[in-house]
Amino acid sequence: MTFDYKALQDGLRRTGYIADDDLAMALALAVGLKRPLLLEGEAGVGKTAVAKALAAALATRLIRLQCYEGLDANATLYEWNYQRQLLAIRTHEREQRSADEIERHIFSADYLLRRPLLEAISQPVPPVLLIDEIDRADEEFEAFLLEILSDFQVTIPELGTLQAQSIPYVVLTSNGTRELSDALRRRCLYSYLDFPDEAKELAILRARLPGIEQHLAEQIVRFVQLLRREELEKKPGIAETLDWASALIGLDVRALDGDAAALQASLVCLLKTEADLKAVPREVAARLVGKVA
16 A cells, blocks of 8 residues: 555645645545544644645545534434425325335435535545534534544434445544543544745745735735734634735735735734734834835
């Protein structure tokens, strides 16, 4: 078994995602070994984008499960389409079918609403299953998830046990809001994503916005890199950098030391809390621009 991480790295680059060698290797191993990959890092470093890019690079479907507090098995596996079942019951009663016949009919796959986990293992071609922000879910759900990731089968009382048609490529993300269990970590491969350095962020910007002028792109990246060193509640992520660059292009800003008013107004793309907006008044922005101009 060989793991051509360079080929996968090239495939990710064609989708616009710039992955370093460590991440590309982790993804290649996860795909080759059919093992879940746990991605940790601060919000905004591009963890969710990894799964989206992987699905695009593999030309397969992306199925996303967004985790939250109180998430339970029913919300992630399946539920019955009660409205359709009720209509079918009324129709069959008019046709004077027996209760057993009606029950067999309405508790069939035709009336099953597949939620992300069941949907993922029901695909004939392996999809990318993104389990986003697993740290937001409860420990009880984490234990349930371990069972699914171990067996890749689901038991539905009315239908029996449904085996996976294919094993999905699983990517889990965590922002570190709570500690994950050792059992989950043992089940997964692991990679930590940090904010990109200047060279990588510039490459990402150029890949996503190929028409941007080189000088402006370099100024944007240097400014954001410096901004992350300020005392902020929420450091701007890669998505914010891309949004800001698009905004500046739309405002016809050719250089950051040009229109100070437009620059200051555009910082709403980077700063997402009231405290952070107040922490970067015009004089602070001017100081940062002075270092990148």
